[in-house]
Amino acid sequence: MFKFIICFIAGIGAGLGTGFAGMSAAAVISPMLITFLGLPAYEAVGIALASDVLASAVSAYTYGKNKNLDIRNGLVMMVTVLLCTLFGSWVASLVPNTTMGSFSVFMTLLLGIKFIVKPVMTTKEAMAKVSGRKRMEQSVLSGIVVGFICGFIGAGGGMMMLLILTGILGYELKTAVGTSVFIMAFTAFTGAVSHFAIGGMPDLWCLLFCIASTLLWARIAAKFANKASAVTLNRATGIVLAVLGAAILAVNYLR
Numbered sequence: 001m002f003k004f005i006i007c008f009i010a011g012i013g014a015g016l017g018t019g020f021a022g023m024s025a026a027a028v029i030s031p032m033l034i035t036f037l038g039l040p041a042y043e044a045v046g047i048a049l050a051s052d053v054l055a056s057a058v059s060a061y062t063y064g065k066n067k068n069l070d071i072r073n074g075l076v077m078m079v080t081v082l083l084c085t086l087f088g089s090w091v092a093s094l095v096p097n098t099t100m101g102s103f104s105v106f107m108t109l110l111l112g113i114k115f116i117v118k119p120v121m122t123t124k125e126a127m128a129k130v131s132g133r134k135r136m137e138q139s140v141l142s143g144i145v146v147g148f149i150c151g152f153i154g155a156g157g158g159m160m161m162l163l164i165l166t167g168i169l170g171y172e173l174k175t176a177v178g179t180s181v182f183i184m185a186f187t188a189f190t191g192a193v194s195h196f197a198i199g200g201m202p203d204l205w206c207l208l209f210c211i212a213s214t215l216l217w218a219r220i221a222a223k224f225a226n227k228a229s230a231v232t233l234n235r236a237t238g239i240v241l242a243v244l245g246a247a248i249l250a251v252n253y254l255r
Helices: 002-021 026-037 041-065 071-094 103-117 124-128 132-153 157-167 173-199 204-227 230-254
Strands: none
Touching (some): 041 173, 103 157, 157 173
16 A cells, blocks of 8 residues: 555656656656665666656647647657767766766756746747748757756756757747657657666556556646646646655655
């Protein structure tokens, strides 16, 4: 019963973070499973990535159905992110002491505060003014930056994408989140398969509980986000990220 409660609570945080902000479930689920259930870190990350796959996919479907998804440029960024993540991981293996485990946690907290204080109010009309070629070039460059940082530091993929999509590429918030979860579905699948291939199957009940809870709450969050106004979505996203960031910091402190 305790295992179910921990997985359900972890899934709530991960699902809300994914549905509202395209946040990776690994940032929430991993520290919860490691701290409260004593799972090995590698196994916990594998479960978190597996939970991320369906949650990101159903969120992307919901955003796409509401025309809040840029598939073309999302695919370009996804390929670039995957390639540069591998390169970043290789570079990190050559440099000692490069791991910054708290990077994504602080980023989550600060980004949440940013959305509350300075909301993203870009419109789709403003997005349409950017030429297709320029948008493609921006997607490639952004994918290089996000991929390398994720591979080098080992964290922060979803948050980095959301920050770059809204702050640099000028996406309106719903399209940014929709595109982010679209990319995350593929990157999480790749990560989950590699984790299970190398480390074997994880605790089956933890896996099923986390997947089910994350999927449920991601679906709820994505449906709400696509119906909300820009102001409401910015505030909701900011609150969810700020609370999750503070909660993960607290959980990490307990470890």
